[in-house]
Amino acid sequence: MESLILISSGIFSFFILIFSGLTISFILKLRIEEKTPAWLYFQWLITTLVIFLFIYSSSLILKTLPDLTNHRVNVNQFICSFMADLNTFFLILVSLVAFSYKELKMLYQAMELEKIKSEFMDKISHELRTPLTSTKGAVELLSREQESLNEKQRQLVGIIERSTNRLIRLINDLLDFSKTTSGKIELILELDSLSEVVDEVVKDLILTSKEKHLALTVETSKKIPPVFMDKVRIGQVLNNLIENAIKFTPHGGSITISLEDRKDDILCSVSDTSMSISPLDTGRIFTEFHKTAKIILAKGVAGVGLGLPLSKAIIRSHRGEIWVESVAGKGNKFIFSLPKEKRKRMRHIFSFEEATSL
Amino acid sequence: MDNLDKELKIKHKVLIVENDPDIIAVILISIEGYNFLSQVASSYSKALVGLSNFQPDVILLDAMANNALNTFKLCREIRLNPQFSQIPLILLSARGQRAEIEKIHKIKVDLYIDAPFNPEELPKSMISFLEKKRT
Numbered sequence: 268m269e270s271l272i273l274i275s276s277g278i279f280s281f282f283i284l285i286f287s288g289l290t291i292s293f294i295l296k297l298r299i300e301e302k303t304p305a306w307l308y309f310q311w312l313i314t315t316l317v318i319f320l321f322i323y324s325s326s327l328i329l330k331t332l333p334d335l336t337n338h339r340v341n342v343n344q345f346i347c348s349f350m351a352d353l354n355t356f357f358l359i360l361v362s363l364v365a366f367s368y369k370e371l372k373m374l375y376q377a378m379e380l381e382k383i384k385s386e387f388m389d390k391i392s393h394e395l396r397t398p399l400t401s402t403k404g405a406v407e408l409l410s411r412e413q414e415s416l417n418e419k420q421r422q423l424v425g426i427i428e429r430s431t432n433r434l435i436r437l438i439n440d441l442l443d444f445s446k447t448t449s450g451k452i453e454l455i456l457e458l459d460s461l462s463e464v465v466d467e468v469v470k471d472l473i474l475t476s477k478e479k480h481l482a483l484t485v486e487t488s489k490k491i492p493p494v495f496m497d498k499v500r501i502g503q504v505l506n507n508l509i510e511n512a513i514k515f516t517p518h519g520g521s522i523t524i525s526l527e528d529r530k531d532d533i534l535c536s537v538s539d540t541s542m543s544i545s546p547l548d549t550g551r552i553f554t555e556f557h558k559t560a561k562i563i564l565a566k567g568v569a570g571v572g573l574g575l576p577l578s579k580a581i582i583r584s585h586r587g588e589i590w591v592e593s594v595a596g597k598g599n600k601f602i603f604s605l606p607k608e609k610r611k612r613m614r615h616i617f618s619f620e621e622a623t624s625l
Numbered sequence: 626m627d628n629l630d631k632e633l634k635i636k637h638k639v640l641i642v643e644n645d646p647d648i649i650a651v652i653l654i655s656i657e658g659y660n661f662l663s664q665v666a667s668s669y670s671k672a673l674v675g676l677s678n679f680q681p682d683v684i685l686l687d688a689m690a691n692n693a694l695n696t697f698k699l700c701r702e703i704r705l706n707p708q709f710s711q712i713p714l715i716l717l718s719a720r721g722q723r724a725e726i727e728k729i730h731k732i733k734v735d736l737y738i739d740a741p742f743n744p745e746e747l748p749k750s751m752i753s754f755l756e757k758k759r760t
Contacts, residue, residue: 392719393689393690393719396689396719396740396741397645397648397689397690398647399741400645400648400651400689400717400740400741400742401645401647401648401650401651402741403741403742403743404648404651404652404655404741404742404744405647405650405651407743407744407745408651408654408655408744411744411745435741439720442719453720453723453724455720455723499720499739
C-alpha cells in the first residue's frame with residue numbers, strides 16, 4: 268500500500284513538475300521578447316514562490332526531522348509524506364498560475380499591441396528618413412558650391428540646410444522617445460571631448476540666437492579632459508537645452524554655456540535670462556512630457572515637449588545627473604553632469620524606466 | 626593615355642546597393658573626385674549579379690531600405706559565400722539600428738555610417754576605413 272502511494276505520488280509530481288516547467292518557460296519566453304511587464308510579473312511570481320518554498324520546506328523539516336532522528340518514523344514513511352507535501356506545493360503553484368491566466372493573457376495582448384506599435388514606428392522612421400537623407404545630402408552638396416552662388420541663393424540654401432537639420436532632429440527625438448518609452452536607448456560610448464561637442468552645437472545655433480539678438484557665449488575655466496560618452500546623444504541634449512533657452516529667452520537676453528571640471532565628473536550648464544520656471548514645474552519638466560507640452564502650449568512656443576524627458580533619459584543612461592536651478596526674476600540654469608569613470612561596455616542599451624528612475 | 630591614367634588612379638571599386646534614386650545621386654556626387662569606381666545595384670538580384678561581375682573592393686548598402694532591398698539577407702549571403710566573405714561591408718543605417726543589426730540579424734558590419742549622412746564625410750570615412758584595412 269505504502270509503495271503504491273509512493274509510486275503514484277511520484278508520477279503525479281513528475282507530471283506537475285513538467286507542467287510547471289512549461290508554465291515557467293512560457294513566462295520566460297515572454298521575457299525573452301524583452302517586455303518589461305512580463306518580467307516584473309515573472310519576478311513577482313518567482314519571489315512569492317521562493318518565499319513560500321522557504322517557509323514551507325523549513326516547516327516540513329522542523330515537523331518531520333525530530334521524528335526521523337528518533338527512528339519513530341521509517342524512511343519510506345518520511346519520503347511518502349514529503350512527496351505528498353510536495354504535491355500540495357505544486358498544486359498551489361499550478362492554481363497560482365491558473366488564476367493569473369487571465370492577467371497573463373491580457374499582458375500578452377498588450378505586448379502584441381506594443382509590438383505592432385513599434386513595428387509601425389520603425390516603418391515610419393524609415394519612410395521619413397529616406398527623403399530626409401537625400402534632402403540633407405543634396406543641400407550640403409549645394410552649400411559646398413558657395414562661390415558659384417549669389418548672396419540671395421546662399422541665404423536660401425542656408426535656410427533649407429537649417430530647416431532640414433531641425434526636421435531631422437525633431438524626427439530623431441520623436442523616434443527616440445517612442446523607442447525609449449517602449450524599450451531601449453542605444454549608446455555608443457567613446458572617449459570624446461565635451462567642449463568640442465559644445466562648440467559644434469553652438470556653431471549650429473549661433474545664427475538662430477543672433478536673429479533674436481541674444482548673446483550666446485561659452486565659458487570654459489580650463490582644459491576639460493575627455494570623458495566616455497555618446498557624442499551624438501550628448502550633442503542632442505545640448506542642442507535641446509540651448510534651443511530651449513533660445514526659445515524662451517526674450518529679445519536682448521543672454522545665454523551662457525559653461526563647463527566645469529570636477530573631481531569625479533564634468534559639469535555642463537546652460538543658463539539663460541528667461542522667465543524662471545516655477546518650483547512646482549522644475550521636477551515635472553523632465554519626466555512628464557505632456558506637462559511640458561502644456562507649458563509650451565500655454566506660452567505659444569513651437570515644440571513638442573519631448574526634448575527634456577529625452578535629455579534626462581540620455582544623461583541618466585550615461586550615469587549622470589540633470590537638473591534645473593531657477594532663481595525668480597533672474598533666469599534658469601540647466602545643469603548636467605557626466606561621470607569620469609571608465610566604462611567597461613562601450614555599447615549599452617538602457618530602458619527608459621531604468622534611465623529615468625535611477 | 627588619359628584612360629590609362631584614370632585607371633591607375635582608381636583606388637577602390639565600390640558596389641552601391643540602394644534603391645532610392647535621389648540617395649543614389651547624392652552618394653555618386655559626394656564620392657566624385659575621390660577615385661572610386663562605382664556601380665549601382667538597385668535590387669537584391671542586381672546586387673548579386675554585380676557582386677560576381679563587378680568584383681567590388683567594398684560594398685555600400687542601405688540598411689534603412691531593408692524591406693525593398695532585402696539588405697540583411699544580402700549581407701548574410703555575402704558573409705556566407707567564401708568568394709565574397711572578405712569584402713568589407715559599409716552600412717548606411719539609423720543610429721539606433723546597430724544593436725538590432727548585430728543582435729537580431731547577426732551580421733558583422735565593418736563600418737556604420739549614420740543616416741542621414743553628411744556627403745562631405747561619406748567619402749572621407751570610407752577612404753580612411755579602407756586605408757586602415759589595407760595596412
